[in-house]
Amino acid sequence: MKQYQVQPDTPSHTDITRLRQGQVGGQFWSIYTDCTYQGKDATISFLEQIDLMNRIIAKYSDVFQMATTAKEVRQAFAAKRIASLFGIEGGQAIESSFSILRLFYQMGVRYMTLTHNCNIPWADQNQVDRINSTLIKNNGLTEFGKKIIIEMNRLGMLVDLAHVSKQTMIDVLNITKSPVIFSHSSAYALCNHTRNVQDDVLELIKQNQGIVMVAFAPDFITCSSTNLGSIADVAAHINHIRNIAGIDSVGIGADYDGISTTPIGLEDVSKYPKLIEYLLSQGNWTDDDIIKLIGGNILRVMEKNEQIAKELQKTMKPQEGLIDRKDLEKHNLTGCRNLDMYPITN
Template identity: 50%
Template sequence: MGVQGKSASTQRLADQTEFRGNGKINRKVAIGAVAGLAVLATVLGVAIGVPLSKRQADNTDGSTSLQRARDILSNNPLIDGHNDLPWQYKKQANNSVESIDLEQSLKGIWSPTHTDIPRLREGRVGAQFWAAYVPCDSQYKDAVRLSFEQCDTVRRFVKKFPDTFQFVTSAQEIEDAFAAGKIGSMIGLEGGHSIDSSLATLRMFYDVGVRYMTVTHSCNTPWADNWLEDEKPLAEQEFGGLSAFGELVILEMNRLGMLVDLSHVSKATMEDALRVTKAPVIYSHTSAYTICNHYRNVQDDVLQLTKENNGVVMVNFYDKYINCPPGNTTNATLSQVADHIDHIKDLIGADYVGIGADYDGVATLPQGLEDVSTYPEMFAELIDRGWTDEDLIKLAGGNLLRVFRAAEEVSKQMAADGVPPYEELIDESTLKNKSCRWEGY
């Protein structure tokens, strides 16, 4: 989300929030420097740095770490939790799918651009949650319409490139698409403001293929607190987590089989959702607070609750959530992202961590993770840190598949138990803006 059109509270934190506007990432100098060093190292016969030399070193089977990473991702689906390509279609092409050839590089056509089919293939992406995002300023206005347009954009670009993409709505369909050589494509609804406090609207989004909803974006809904509330004492936060209606939203998502996404929400909302939900949760694009003390990240005590819930934290690559106190440096690096992944693994185990890079939703990224082609480099780094193939397969997508299947089983059980759709309406007195609502309905 770009600076333009932000609310005041979000704009003052523009340097710390995701970017979905028209910025530039100029990498020519950096790429040239790295290339020059590589040539020099070849001539002199010396390593140009520990990470590169390690990845060039042979493993016990004679392969390099990068080759091993590529092999793992070629045989097991890498499922990324969050990519904002649909928003780039909105911002840069007015949702015109027909005018954009994703089979060609978008470098130099869209700026910034992190995603196209050649780079998805190079990055060994096996499945992707495409984010249906609309700005918080659309709340109480046309958020529902704009969100359905984003869903439509996803459905249309997936249909346009059938040799690459396959629209999927279940864990099994992800695996089936991967077996067919396709990138399984799903929709994640990024922000509870998109349903306009309506459980019926939530159900309609499920029917068009939405398989997770982020409970809030960087604004409160009329029933849940977002992460910016953590700047205040808990007693001063609007709801102190979820309202009673917010708890019903979580339960209706469980009944549908829609994943509950706790990225962007306040700590109290995380805790409330983990208390209420009957199914494992996800954090589609969130990192570790202990490594970078930013309220968009997950704190250790909540990580422990997430383990008890059997959920998964899909680590974000945005440099402002990766590189900040207490361990900040001049520039964010791939190694720092690996530190976040390692922290979650070391604290609660390899069964509870995944990847949610946030490509095309942020302006700046760590060195070495500039676009969707770079996932194998991350996995090579983890191989150099001693990760086993089994744990890397869990990180890539195994954990997300487990959580997805568990949510599907909860939905089936609720249906078997005769749980009907939740029909409660939100108390209109809790709405801050009624100007766009018909009083007679």
């Protein structure tokens, strides 16, 4: 960690004490690198963070336990350790390479957020949907991007649609063979931020048997930079997604340590029980419903991805080939590549 500059306002919502207070039994550790790394040393930065997480888990092995399957999550929970799963946030991590995607899977990564807040050569991010956006567009998922989704399905890596544009969401849902996730998004009907999920997409998630995990970022909850919101506001998003997509397709994806402010009453990971207490007090949540919300649904999605991957691997070979050079040139990502190896199509 010494080589990284920690800003004075870097939030801290997570530590072992507060994880225990929050009764956290498992979580995805988000491996994230800023979009400015794309086309340069993004892959190196993601790898360094995975190495760091491996060392943290090893150092505190009485607290954390690595998990790569739903079965391993349950084993960690039974051992009273916090199941630790890896997700990479931003497709820039793989530098448009099937090989790097597969290597990340071998290192334990079990979901990939297709984009962060920047376009990549094969998928659009949510900000292209903003009014008067002048960002370069792929118009959703490119043909190469579709192959990435197919390979993720074959591997059993969860496709995460948080951060992507609406057209990218629809394109993925039209081709994926496995349930998808939104690792940290909320309900667009309650806050019309492009990072949130619109009702027609929630209907598609219900059909897909995927999951939307509600984020706590005030910008996505109240659509206000001054109104932080409350537990009741977060619960409203959970209830809305439940009402549209169903109880089997809603979860919690707070984005702690990825946001600078939080709703009042949900200041850090120790506050999760307060949210559960509030939902139970509403009278329309049963214990079984809560179990699905806090972990049952994401475990089901993982198990389904694992099952489909096993079937696909019986007949489907790994994806091969390189992205078209024109797609790299379009996004000005040619400076650090040997372009002679990349094909050009008409």
